[in-house]
Amino acid sequence: MIADRRTSVAFTGHRTYRGAAADALRRTVGELYARGFRTFLSGMAVGFDLAAAEAVLELRERMPGVRLVAAVPFRGQEMRFSPADRERFRRVLAEADSVEVLAPAYHRGCYAVRNDFLVDNARVLVAWYDGSPGGTRYTVRRALGRRLEVVNLCPAAPVPPAPEPTLFG
Template sequence: MIADPRTSVAFSGHRTYCGDAADALHRTVGELYVRGFRTFLSGMAVGFDLAAAEAVLELRERMPDVRLIAAVPFQGQEARFSQSDRERFSRVLSAADVVEVLSPVYHRGCYAVRNDFLVDHARVLVAWYDGSPGGTHYTVRRAMRRGLEILDLHPAASALPAFAPTLFG
């Protein structure tokens, strides 16, 4: 069961994330808990997504009312990961309160479906976004269009660009 989006947080970030903002990530998750957020959604990708999920699980050790939802874009996503990342994925997945597998197989667009799911079920997006194109860019833009609060932990992200609607949204 997906929780109330009004008390939910989603994460989106680059796969190149290597723990650069670990302190800020843990602090942000704790601050969001204090603000009343209890459900956290991870897209389960290598990099920022898994790091964020692990930060949520650490918070849950102290605050048992915290819930982690693993939004897996397709069954077998982890087969494309390195061995160490497959092990991290497995640990996080087994500790998640809810696992939502959004497609039984990979298909073109399955990551966008996952990103839409994250944004559509949250009020806040915590990002590791450097402005480059890709899935995180897509997710941040969608979150902006939907009026989510966006907390970007990337040091190069001094300010998110203002949303300017285009013909395609």
């Protein structure tokens, strides 16, 4: 459950993330806490999502009121991970304050549903976005289109422009 979108942060990033921004990630999470953000949403994918969740759990050890919400796109997502990443996923899930499983099983589009959930329940999006196509680009563009503050920790790529508004969105 998301307490208040206005004090919530979501994370999005590439599965290929290997810790390059670990210090910046921890610092950003701390700075957002100092600004009053208390709920942090992770999409629980391998790479940046799990690293961000771990940074939130680290902060929670030192600061009161920090909540981690695990937004799992479908039940059994971790079965597609390597054994090491599966264990990491399960550890983070066990320590999360709330778990939102968005579908009972994999279905086409379930990752987009998860990405929409992240954007729709946050005020800030912290990204590891390198400019490549895919779910991270989709999520960053959706966040910009919804006027979220976007913090991109990947120095390799600029944040893409927000999509043009349409009649319906």
